[in-house]
Amino acid sequence: MSLASPVVLAPMAGVTNVAFRTLCRELELAREGTVSGLYVCEMVTARALVERHPVTMHMTTFGPDESPRSLQLYTVDPDTTYDAARMIATEGLADHIDMNFGCPVPKVTRRGGGAALPYKRRLFGRIVAAAVRACEGTDIPVTVKFRIGIDDEHRTHLDAGRIAESEGAAAVALHARTAAQRYSGAADWDQIAALKQHVRTIPVLGNGDIFDADDALEMMRRTGCDGVVIGRGCLGRPWLFAELSAVFNGRPVATPPNLGEVADIIRRHGALLTEHFGEDKGMRDIRKHVAWYLHGFPAGAELRRALALVKTLDELDALVGALDPDVPFGPQAAGPRGRQGSSASVSLPDGWLADPDDPRVPVGADVMHSGG
Incomplete structure (x- = not known):
């Protein structure tokens, strides 16, 4: 490959x-x-x-x-x-x-x-x-x-x-x-x-x-x-x-999308999620993505709250339509997103560090469902 x-x-x-x-x-x-x-x-x-x-x-x-x-x-x-x-x-x-x-x-x-x-x-x-x-x-x-x-x-x-x-x-x-x-x-x-x-x-x-x-x-x-x-x-x-x-591949990088183009991307993402999950779960899933999409863009607290509760594709379309389409993607929209948190001690099974050459399979380590 x-x-x-x-x-x-x-x-x-x-x-x-x-x-x-x-x-x-x-x-x-x-x-x-x-x-x-x-x-x-x-x-x-x-x-x-x-x-x-x-x-x-x-x-x-x-x-x-x-x-x-x-x-x-x-x-x-x-x-x-x-x-x-x-x-x-x-x-x-x-x-x-x-x-x-x-x-x-x-x-x-x-x-x-x-x-x-x-x-x-x-x-x-x-x-x-x-x-x-x-x-x-x-x-x-x-x-x-x-x-x-x-x-x-x-x-x-x-x-x-x-x-x-x-x-x-x-x-x-x-x-x-x-x-x-x-x-x-x-x-x-x-x-x-x-x-x-x-x-x-x-x-x-x-x-x-x-x-x-x-x-x-x-x-x-x-x-x-x-x-x-x-x-x-x-x-x-x-x-x-x-x-x-x-x-x-040695080509110039395109200008990042403005807020209007980001709104279109959000719409497309919502439609793809609905196709995969159905509208109810798809809209629940798009909510976290919307927060990441709008990072650093002006949107207003009321609109952000409404998007965090969006329930239908039509509602998503109307809400992102209220964004100012001409706002450019600037430095304030760059940088890390998602979880960061802080460091912490690692939870391990009792005695895990005692023998690095122990080949035994840990008990119960594969019982969780996928995506954990």
Whole structure:
């Protein structure tokens, strides 16, 4: 699988469903005449996929012309991993599998999943190996995403990169924060550079604090990484991928949309969400996106309150029609969106740090439904 530009949309729970991915791809196609990056589906749990949980199966929806189709798995068990990856391969559910070992959410780490799991080196290796083995004989690459580690005293990214490489992963991606940082503070790009020096035979992608095209170019210049993974930087800015496509292919970046164009994007996003979820759930889902879209724009408290309670597409259309269409996208509309919070100690299972070579599967770590 090759990409025309080294840009990946990071899977984000409740965000990167087929509606959002379609919108990003449409905007890139309209502005750049091509779709050149990789747009990854929301994370789904391997166990729920194997059990064909209805919500999970709905989350794996791809657009009719979406290619390549990329699916991220959350998993803690080599056997379940193999079954899920084999199901994806034999049933043609996706063209690429990414594996999530970066989630810092307490309900995940306290059971040994997400960003806690790479500390268990043998278990981590067996999980990656299981996914790769399940895809043997196919064109489906397996990639692995992880964080620097649990905290500054328990860094795992260099070992994780080496193990993933040795077990046959096609690429690795590093979110340059620890689990303790969650989404706070600054990403440590120096650790991406260190991983790139440590992993020599497969691509290394960098993730963290990329909010515009210049950030992406600077990360690659400073770290030597092979590509970038965009998470919170695209919230309320789905046109960011068009900008990245332009800079990576040597073209000038288009002027960011004014508020009238943003209103049209909101309308389109609402329509796509309604198509995927139905109007009721689609409108409940668009509310958080509207707050991100209007970040830094003048809208007024009353209009913002009404948009936060929008219930129908007609109502959404009328409300965004009240925005001043001529307001340009300025510096006040740039910068980070989404969760940031503060650092905190990481919840872990009792005795988790005692033996990094313990290969036992953590009990109950895969019982949550997808998207956690």
